[in-house]
Amino acid sequence: MRRHISDLVLKCPAGNELEQLFQNDIRANYRVLLQQLAVETPSSKQEILLCTSLRKKMRRAGAASFDAGLLMASMLYNRAYNLPFIPSINRIPGFFMGDFLHYMTNPALMFSENGEEVRYVSYMNKWVSYLHENIITSRNSRFWKQVAEFFIANSDFGPLYFSDKNLVKLYTMRGDIIERYLLMNGHDTDHHFKAVAGREEKQIRVGILANHYMPHPETFAALPLYEHLDQNFRVTLYSFSSSESETRDYCRSRAHEFRVLPRQLELQVKTIRDDNLDILFIASNITSKVNPICLLTAHRLARQQIAGVGSVTTTGLRNIDYYLTGKLTDTPENSAQYRETLVWLSGPAHCFTFCDAAAYSEKTVTRRELGIEEDAIVYMSGANMFKILPELVTSWAKILENVPGSILMLYPYGPNWSENYPKRDFTNRIKGILRKYGVASSRLVILDPQPVPDHNQIKEYVKLGDVYLDSFPFSGTTSFMEPLGLGKPVITSQGKTFRTSMGAALLKSIDMYDLVASSPAHYIQLASALGKDQPLRKQQGNKISAKMKENPPFLNSMLYASEVANICRQLIG
Secondary structure, eight states: HHHHHHHHHHHHHHHHHHHHHHHIHHHHHHHHHHHHHTTTOOOOOHHHHHHHHHHHHEEEEEETTTHHHHHHHHHHOOOOGGGGOOOOOGGGGGGHHHEEEEEEEEHOOOOOOOOOOHHHHHHHHHHHHHHHHHHHTTTTTTTHHHHHHHHHHBBBBEEEEEEESOOHHHHHHHHHHHHHHHHTOOOOOOOOOOOOSGGSOOOOEEEEEEEEOSSSSHHHHHHHHTTTTTTTTTEEEEESOOOOOHHHHHHHSSSSEEEEEEHHHHHHHHHHTTTOSSSSEOOSSSSSSOHHHHHHHSOOOOOOEEETTTTTSSSOOOOOOEEEEEEETGGGGGGOOSSEEEEEEESSSSOOOOOOOOOOOOOOOHHHTOOOOSSSSSEEOOOGGGGGOOHHHHHHHHHHHHHHHHHEEEOOTTTTTSSSSOOHHHHHHHHHHHHHHTGGGGHHHHHHOSSOOOHHHHHHHTTTOOOEOOOSSSSSSSSGHHHHHOOOEEEEEOOSSSSTTHHHHHHTTTTOGHHHEEHHHHHHHHHHHHHHOOOHHHHHHHHHHHHHHHHTTOHHHHHHHHHHHHHOOOOOO
């Protein structure tokens, strides 16, 4: 189908004939093919040759000599960051504009090649810089306003998380585009709050803004911000959802007010501004898609606005003043990676309160049910599918090669990332890499239980494993709670950024420094040693269990709240 359609558009004259061909004959299949390219790049020798040939033709033609058919064919075989240049939007035919913008803004869903995540960051810097320059300078252009609107509605910066690169320039441009879009549509993003007289006699008004307060990692990570604030604070929770649950009820019980925000953005802004907040914590992720909470927090809503663990990079938004991080997660040198000013916790940036213990009735799982031998060494990982890059799978393959008979058990399809995973392509990619290292496919177990288990039921699967393998470079945090709680050794890697150091910070906070790898080779060495040495696994597991009984910093919400309270007092003066 891909070859057939590329032949059609290459042979078809530009203009009305190409438009008629697209609109009447190939549009539906063309879009399906572009979507498939996002998860599986061309792999046959014939397709790889054609892919390369199309890039060469584009390069020879150059940006000045635009050929719509050549571009349309090239897009079927190349992700956007493999094209030789960024085509000028002004040259794109109107009938094809939406498909082109979607392709350029979301060129990757699942990385399939080594180093692809780094090329993606480089490409996105160029693409967003191009958009930024034109949107910001073309203030009265209806065309660029429409482009900005498409960017707001469709861009997804989530794949940027998977590298260790500095993203501040990219996110700052994104933030500028978001704010310009709001201004174009008549929204006033600035607001002046009057000074509060007699501050020592007043409660500090704190707001917590979240998409919802349902059982979810974001909810559990935000709860320690306000769960134990003292009587000197007045806490208001803001939500976009009115859905009820025991978790939401508990969150409400730890605050003074709970407000479900209206649907209209201008009314949301007014609702929060009218509460005259001193500090607003943004508890949901606003650094992946430009969701409603991202548009809302681009406004000045409180005297001080603080992002944190809900967003694993800088937000890039002008009206976010601070980013709450931890001394074990970040370094002072990393301030250059944020548009915000860093404010510091003494340990890791993360703390969790799990308040959904009765949400799932536990069901015992056995190795026999999963086809795993009782004496096999089981490496396990709950890293999300999108975090599992080819480089990571290569490390896992080398570990399995070093430990004969060992098993890799994954549970990568959590509902918090996606509702529709490319499971077949993901499985084939992993098996292909394992084969290169002589590891049989039978040593791979990918779990996909239904209904999707919560973190309580996941424990039943974790009990079957021996060593937990974190993802790198984008680390995990919530996924550590089950193996650490069960005294399972966890191997993680230390990166250079917040998102690549989160897991290392948790282990360092319980003095498990010797499970933190400094490189992929070190990661393989540590995991292989644990797989081969049962007494070592037991020793490390016992150390973890002892530390977990001491109420570690990432579960000590009382300690966390006291540090948050001190930070709030310092910020308001």
